[in-house]
Amino acid sequence: MRLKKKICVIDDDEIYQMIMRRVIGKADVFEGKQHFCNAMDALREFQDLSRTLPDLILLDINMPGIDGWQFIEELREKRPEFEKKTRLYIVTSSIAQSDQIKAKSYKEVFDFISKPISVDQLRAIADSLY
Template sequence: MRKGICVIDDDEIYQKIIRKLIARAEVFERAVFYMRASDALEDLRNPETSLPDVILLDINMPGMDGWQFIELLQKSYPSLFNECAIYIVTSSIAYSDKEKLKEFSGLAGFLSKPIKVDQLIEIGKAVK
């Protein structure tokens, strides 16, 4: 089975780093990257696009934040959390975001930046 990962984060430097880390982890055969959540949402809602096995999602982004992205994607995929492991990835998390996490019990987890290769390997191995 080809494992796929999607990274949604507006930080260009983080995007460059995570690309290299995903390549080093050697557990994902497909990787797609988005700077804007709205672009990712548009692509993932396309019937010809399949959901990735894993989404690494930043919370704080301009335009559409991570929470809005999840809510809108769930409308297209009611069983989203059964089809895709979504990890919230951020450099710092406010108390309000910690509280918001409780509203999304289906999230696969929370990861603090910077992510390490070992974490990506674990995530890749945990994918069905």
């Protein structure tokens, strides 16, 4: 079933971005797709209040410039209502227990998933969107 939902992937790994484009395409549940290799570029896009936030953000935490945690803090400041409109998942290669604990401390983070995300996982996430 094709949803009228939008997804955004923020990850500095270009190969992973290419993989996610394929996964998103195979899942066939999202109408709008955005990809950012730089969290700062995503912030610039999302701080524009005239733009609609995506329904789902898949966010890496280990990125150059500003990392995923800083992205959440900045977005929270610019768009304080974003957690009511957007479901944010940390999708990372980090297996550090401290990152999992930190993710749980953010009310904006819905879940912590280890890379790579599968087509079935993405479909399940899409099914759970509001």
